[in-house]
Amino acid sequence: MYALVALPLLIILMGIGLPVAWSFAGVLAYLTFVYDANLNTLMLQGFRSLNSLVLVALPLFILTGYLMQSGGIAQRIISFIERLATGKGGMGTAMVLSSSVFGAIAGTATAAIASIGSIMTEPLIARGYPRGRIAALLGISSLLGILIPPSITMILFAVVTRQSVAACFAATIGPAILLIIGLILYNRFLVGRAFEELPADESAGPRESFGKVTLKALPALSLPIIILGGIYGGVFTPTEAAAVAAVAALIVGGLIYREFTWRSLARSVVQATETTGTIILILLFSFMISRIMAFERVPQDLTEAIQSVVTSPIGALLIVNLVLIVAGALMDDISVTVVIAPLFLPLMIANGVDPVHFAAIVGCSVVIGANSPPVAPTLFLSCKITRAPIMQAVMPALGLMTFVAFPVMLITTFWPALSLAIPRALDLM
Template sequence: MEVLLFGAFTLLAILGLPIAIVLGLSSVIGLVLGSDVPLTIVAQRMFTAASSFPLMAIPFFMIAGALMEGGGISKRLIHLANTLMGATTGGLALVAILTCMFFAAISGSGPATVAAIGSIMIPAMVKAGYDVAFSSAIMAAAGSIGIIIPPSIPMVTYGVVGGVSIGSMFLAGFVPGIIFGGVLMAVAYFISKKRGYKGTGQFSFKELFIAFKDAFWAILMPVIILGGIYGGIFTPTEAACIAVFYGLFVGFFIYRELNFRDLGRLLVNSAVSTSIVMLIIATASVFGWILASEQIPDRVAQMFLDFSNNPIMLLLLINVLLLVAGCFMETNAIIIILAPIFLPLIIQMGIDPIHFGIIIVVNTAIGQVTPPLGVNLFVACGISKITLESISKAVIPFIVAMIVALILITYVPSVVMYLPNLLMK
């Protein structure tokens, strides 16, 4: 069965089919040729996976992010970041990264963050004399923070698959997200200093106050949503619904930049994005069910233990595998397929499943900027109109910095677990 399953998966992936189709077809091929299980199980497993109550948070967080983007949030967050960092060497590059960190607390998606902020910041950086490939690489790398700082759609997926608290996952993502932003800023600063990219203007507390006041309603959204989750007022799914109503209120009545014509377009775009993610989750659940029924996770765990029972070495091997997978597979598919395979091993080694969940999410965040399937790269290329080859070269220093951050997050568990242990007792 495993030969049929992974053989079909590899062949279909090489043919360039969408990952959801690859997962679904390889599952069907494995069942038809390698078992007597009726194919009705495919529809049943897909329906069961997609009808999960916690997964309802995904479409609502996508809609909320689209509403906040269309409601004028992006430019206000950029203005706030510019008043904080704009006067520094490489100011616009640092502003782009800081704004992505702000927007990550709203969108929960890497590509959405790149699209929302990059459409403004890439042209601004190019106009200021920044290299177009460098500008695009910054946006692609910084956009990956969108799935690390909560609320995060992949964290919701992992919470469902791994049976862990989504609220704890959200808490665990804060510090790693800040670390990612910090290392990307450091790289951007040194490259900017080497190339002579100057800051613009001077820092002003008065301007900062005005920018903060203007962006207040945007900043308040994650405070309300995450505060409500950690305060036990509502669940992550209910929080996602509240985020939608908050986005509608701010867009229509506070910033007044939303109208019913824009609303229709935003809802359609969100529905398309949601359908893609949910189809991947549904087909990946069938693939994962076959793996579990064939006891492949147990055999993989034993294989790793036979190779080495040293947690440091095992985590290194898992990270390498996840980084390679991120080059070829979509974020949610990686989580649904690989998390159940490695969780028994992780628990056996005494590693907290929350910590491991952040390791997976961080690896998939790096995967969003590694070719050939780095989705953030394609979004940034679409904005700047450059080739994948150009942006792939420019993003290498940022990928190296992200891997350094990954090593820190992997081998210093307190970086991840401090907030969950402090606030979720």
């Protein structure tokens, strides 16, 4: 009974502005007090849970994202895709595809927003896109980094649910492709109906030839091929792939593009360290909270309570989808992954849902929740980068979620083959 207060308490603490890691610490303190848990034992179990080789990939992929920003890699990728995506809605298509390629290297939405948003906002405005629509499209597109491997969120899901990282990576590829197609088609539809995409401004001078842009982008575009090809080709593990990605980003940005300075390199390391430290603290506290809840049989009681009300697997899946979206609208993607995923996993297994399939469901829910009011952390960050008033971005974001992201989530939920076909084909399950 006391455990039911934990989630509302976490939301309240985050809502009053307490940092996410310390909000988890507050919930842990509450549960430790009401259940009279042994804090020393909990700390020991929490640190043992952190003793995982898989978690080594976390700081390395985060560092890769920041190195891409400061090393000119993101700039080359975006320039190449911008020239590749022509026709009606071409610039919007370029933003979506740039986010997908960026996600295939860095795996974080924050880095994608900062890099792609700062580079593409003004060109999109020059072609008639309202700032609010740019922010909304950037917010949804940036979360392709959660669905396209390697994904920080999927690494966390695999760790807290004890699943294969490679299988969780592969499970989200199908939904990611579906989301990319949906975003491109919806943007093309809006370009034709809501506003006109103006021709490029030629006053800035002649543009580089496509061949020259492609040649410059080749080293940057080789990164996702090396990383994903290495993982699924059996050359190295996801953890080793993270180390390769970081080294490759250093080589490409430092020796080929030569855009690194000691200051930018130090800034990237500091930012990656800060982000990693926050995530590790959240993981530590969540592991300790999970131990208390497991000892008190909270997941099992929750499963029994829901199944006593909803007797069909479809009803249970719809309830979990709703909870994931609401939780995602109130918490960040990391919090949703480390709190909600372990809590509802027994319910999903009881209703015949494979844990790897559940990983894809969680990933799709984050795309919706992270852009939904009242918290909407991704949408707020997009508005900050694009300098768009939040009220101008809310309606376009709701349109993208209603007509693209939510249908993709439902298809992912009720068509397991979309998520499980690739992991099975690669013999990861």
